[in-house]
Amino acid sequence: MYRYDEFDTRIVKERVEQFRGQVARRLSGELKEDEFKPLRLQNGVYLQLHAYMLRIAIPYGQLNPRQMRALAEIARKYDRGYGHFTTRQNIQFNWVALKDIPDVLADLAEVEMHAIQTSGNCIRNVTSDHYAGATKDEVMDPRPWCEIIRQWSTFHPEFAFLPRKFKIAVTAAEHDRAAIKVHDIGLNMRRKDGEVGFEVHVGGGQGRTPHIAAKVSDFVPESELLDYLEAIMRVYNRFGRRDNKYKARIKILVSETGEEEFRKLVEDEFAAQRTAEKIALPQEEIDRIHAYFEPPKLAPKAANSESFEKAKAADAAFARWTRANLHPHKVEGYTTVTVSLKPMGVAAGDATDDQMDVMADMAEQFGHDDIRVSHAQNVVLPHVALDDVYELYRKLDAAGLATPNEGLISDMIVCPGLDYCNLANARSIPVGMAIQEAFSDPDDQADIGKFHINISGCINACGHHHVGHVGILGVDRKGEEYYQITLGGRADEKAAIGQMAGPGLKADDVPVALKRLVDRYRELRSSKDETFIETFEREGMEPFKDAIYADA
Amino acid sequence: MPLIKDRREVDDIWAYVPDDADLSPGGCITVSLGRFRSETELLLARNTEIGVRLEPADDPHELEEFLDRLALIEVDFPRYTDGRGYSQAQLLRRRLGYEGELRAVGHVLRDQILYMNRSGFDAFETERAELPSVIEALEEFSAVYQPAADERVPVFRRRHGKD
Numbered sequence: 001m002y003r004y005d006e007f008d009t010r011i012v013k014e015r016v017e018q019f020r021g022q023v024a025r026r027l028s029g030e031l032k033e034d035e036f037k038p039l040r041l042q043n044g045v046y047l048q049l050h051a052y053m054l055r056i057a058i059p060y061g062q063l064n065p066r067q068m069r070a071l072a073e074i075a076r077k078y079d080r081g082y083g084h085f086t087t088r089q090n091i092q093f094n095w096v097a098l099k100d101i102p103d104v105l106a107d108l109a110e111v112e113m114h115a116i117q118t119s120g121n122c123i124r125n126v127t128s129d130h131y132a133g134a135t136k137d138e139v140m141d142p143r144p145w146c147e148i149i150r151q152w153s154t155f156h157p158e159f160a161f162l163p164r165k166f167k168i169a170v171t172a173a174e175h176d177r178a179a180i181k182v183h184d185i186g187l188n189m190r191r192k193d194g195e196v197g198f199e200v201h202v203g204g205g206q207g208r209t210p211h212i213a214a215k216v217s218d219f220v221p222e223s224e225l226l227d228y229l230e231a232i233m234r235v236y237n238r239f240g241r242r243d244n245k246y247k248a249r250i251k252i253l254v255s256e257t258g259e260e261e262f263r264k265l266v267e268d269e270f271a272a273q274r275t276a277e278k279i280a281l282p283q284e285e286i287d288r289i290h291a292y293f294e295p296p297k298l299a300p301k302a303a304n305s306e307s308f309e310k311a312k313a314a315d316a317a318f319a320r321w322t323r324a325n326l327h328p329h330k331v332e333g334y335t336t337v338t339v340s341l342k343p344m345g346v347a348a349g350d351a352t353d354d355q356m357d358v359m360a361d362m363a364e365q366f367g368h369d370d371i372r373v374s375h376a377q378n379v380v381l382p383h384v385a386l387d388d389v390y391e392l393y394r395k396l397d398a399a400g401l402a403t404p405n406e407g408l409i410s411d412m413i414v415c416p417g418l419d420y421c422n423l424a425n426a427r428s429i430p431v432g433m434a435i436q437e438a439f440s441d442p443d444d445q446a447d448i449g450k451f452h453i454n455i456s457g458c459i460n461a462c463g464h465h466h467v468g469h470v471g472i473l474g475v476d477r478k479g480e481e482y483y484q485i486t487l488g489g490r491a492d493e494k495a496a497i498g499q500m501a502g503p504g505l506k507a508d509d510v511p512v513a514l515k516r517l518v519d520r521y522r523e524l525r526s527s528k529d530e531t532f533i534e535t536f537e538r539e540g541m542e543p544f545k546d547a548i549y550a551d552a
Numbered sequence: 553m554p555l556i557k558d559r560r561e562v563d564d565i566w567a568y569v570p571d572d573a574d575l576s577p578g579g580c581i582t583v584s585l586g587r588f589r590s591e592t593e594l595l596l597a598r599n600t601e602i603g604v605r606l607e608p609a610d611d612p613h614e615l616e617e618f619l620d621r622l623a624l625i626e627v628d629f630p631r632y633t634d635g636r637g638y639s640q641a642q643l644l645r646r647r648l649g650y651e652g653e654l655r656a657v658g659h660v661l662r663d664q665i666l667y668m669n670r671s672g673f674d675a676f677e678t679e680r681a682e683l684p685s686v687i688e689a690l691e692e693f694s695a696v697y698q699p700a701a702d703e704r705v706p707v708f709r710r711r712h713g714k715d
Contacts, residue, residue, distance in 0.1 A: 007695045007707040018692045039663055151697045157670035158642050161635025237639045277646050285708040
């Protein structure tokens with residue numbers, strides 16, 4: 001993974017001192033709250049319902065054991081013993097005191113981490129495929145370009161006060177696990193005639209007006225990527241709406257301008273760049289960054305592991321876990337392991353300080369020091385030898401980290417909701433837990449198969465309800481919480497926005513309605529291999545709508 | 553209002569003339585882009601130097617053919633959260649080659665001055681930021697990740713001993 005050099009180290013330390021000064025000026029009253037707000041936001045500091053919340057960047061979701069232990073230490077020392085991994089591959093701490101935040105940032109700087117641009121109307125943490133560098137289905141490893149984009153966008157002087165926040169996602173795999181079509185910019189890496197380049201999608205997003213991104217270019221060669229991104233950013237900075245916060249994202253600019261006209265604006269801006277404006281990243285720098293992402297040296301192994309097969313035969317719970325939580329590795333004899341942060345009764349994405357330490361230990365012992373955070377709020381150990389999987393599993397299990405549900409119905413994306421967030425209209429976490437309860441039988445879950453339920457506590461859609469196979473949106477109607485159900489959403493290469501099934505349900509009615517929905521799916525599926533989303537796309541809304549409202 | 557230019561406090565010899573006011577006979581004045589366009593000849597015929605004030609929605613390209621005759625361009629930040637002025641500045645400096653004074657006016661605060669300077673501003677009209685704190689703000693970072701109008705050498709070149 002990337003390691004800081006003297007420049008990166010200095011910049012991050014200077015940022016800590018800058019923010020320390022800003023906090024001091026705020027606490028002395030020299031800075032007013034409305035002047036301080038964008039400054040603290042660009043350092044990941046939110047004022048939430050109960051306290052300040054600190055969001056720490058995990059660039060493209062990758063961290064090493066030392067960094068994971070530093071996060072555990074922050075949870076212990078400054079928070080209440082846990083952290084919350086987010087859908088943007090970051091981590092949030094919900095109970096940090098403002099006066100402590102400069103010290104937290106200083107601790108983070110020691111392990112090459114920061115909270116830069118994790119919030120605010122600027123370019124946010126770039127996200128990517130959590131299996132990058134390990135998965136069989138990628139054309140190449142997208143992380144070097146994620147890092148190049150991270151550096152380019154860090155403290156970009158022109159794009160720090162955009163109309164609204166801005167999110168870039170990069171993938172290089174056939175199967176899109178980075179949800180690039182629901183990002184402000186989604187990049188899909190390609191190879192054409194030996195040259196590396198990017199298919200560019202712009203204007204995807206969720207929130208109150210969900211959009212699937214428009215493709216603005218089939219192929220931008222890597223040598224021109226940053227210039228092309230600058231062209232898009234400048235068009236957005238100049239012409240994006242600033243009169244209405246809810247219409248300020250680039251998706252609105254793209255849809256109001258029209259795809260054709262928007263593409264022309266970008267192409268014209270790109271064409272007008274003078275030679276002196278070109279970023280002209282030297283090849284040595286591109287090579288330098290790529291060198292950090294060399295694959296780990298994996299000892300050659302047979303494709304099949306005898307000990308792994310034996311353990312599966314002897315331990316049914318382990319066998320079930322391997323069916324859900326392993327992903328094929330590009331190297332024979334190895335696998336990619338998902339550590340589920342979705343056990344029963346715990347808020348999605350939450351991990352305790354001790355669990356973070358365990359994950360760090362496991363990555364060291366079995367995982368070549370590599371840890372990822374997925375946008376589904378789980379943790380991934382990308383490189384594990386099949387021979388080691390059983391021992392790893394038993395240690396994870398002892399720490400409550402071996403829930404066998406990756407991609408299954410209880411592996412939900414859930415926003416913090418009204419329990420933590422001051423934007424929310426309804427609670428999300430308890431609804432998610434009630435659904436988990438309704439589908440608690442692991443054999444039942446395995447039988448249902450791939451099934452994504454996403455829950456948001458308000459229209460801002462932090463729980464990605466628009467792109468859940470089943471989306472659940474909490475709304476407040478005259479002081480009472482209701483939950484609207486959408487069906488057919490997906491965030492992958494076939495991205496689609498879910499359609500509303502009908503009137504909202506009371507919280508207590510949601511699990512039973514979903515039970516009926518799932519039963520209907522099992523009746524209708526053409527075989528056990530047909531997933532819910534496939535059955536839905538074949539059968540349409542009607543039978544599922546009938547199932548949801550069967551008791552109405 | 554205090555004016556800081558090239559890291560020094562200087563006297564402001566310029567006056568902005570609102571669209572509904574008469575042009576004073578003498579002195580250096582700035583006018584809106586709209587007024588400059590409708591009274592271009594009259595304004596350029598004056599014996600004194602002339603400047604234009606851009607509002608966030610204004611297109612700096614409209615000044616392209618007059619840039620060498622303007623001694624000052626002011627870019628207004630009605631609210632400091634409106635970042636269009638940064639793009640106007642980058643375009644004026646890097647795309648259009650404007651070399652005169654580029655002044656940030658309006659809601660100009662200490663913590664935005666570094667980005668403004670990087671985008672091409674060399675002068676700041678600021679009510680609340682004193683000179684020492686402005687200089688401090690300009691020096692907060694010893695390295696930068698991307699090229700901008702200030703022509704600081706980005707780390708991706710410094711790392712390889714270039715420039």
